Amino acid sequence: MIKRTAFIATILWVSVAPTAHAELVEVVWNRGGAFTQDRQVVAGKFVEFCAKLPAGQKVAWSFETSGPTDFNIHYHVGKEVVFPARMSQVARGQDTLRVEVEQDYCWMWTNKTALPVALKARLQR
Numbered sequence: 001m002i003k004r005t006a007f008i009a010t011i012l013w014v015s016v017a018p019t020a021h022a023e024l025v026e027v028v029w030n031r032g033g034a035f036t037q038d039r040q041v042v043a044g045k046f047v048e049f050c051a052k053l054p055a056g057q058k059v060a061w062s063f064e065t066s067g068p069t070d071f072n073i074h075y076h077v078g079k080e081v082v083f084p085a086r087m088s089q090v091a092r093g094q095d096t097l098r099v100e101v102e103q104d105y106c107w108m109w110t111n112k113t114a115l116p117v118a119l120k121a122r123l124q125r
Helices: 002-016
Strands: 023-026 034-041 046-053 058-077 080-098 103-110 117-124
Touching (some): 023 034, 103 117
Parallel strands (some): 023 046
Antiparallel strands (some): 046 103, 058 080
């Protein structure tokens, strides 16, 4: 419950912080077990999609961006950040996340360029 509360507090903070310009989106699966998003990653900022996943879950993921982004899938254990996937300066990617431990997992794209980047992403459990 504490982790969920911290997650929701983070979402609320990001949504009201006027200078953040980052987006933290909670994954909501459709009836077919998919989550798709078309977003813009503001120059110098990030977009992050997060979901609590049980151990044993598999999530196929893919994305395409209109420019290079740093991409990762991560979760937190205390102050440590664990990265099941990480890529630098890529415009597309795909793979399957195999969840080993129940956690709040986040797919994150960071735009280090001076221009906004269009993002199309799909997660399928």
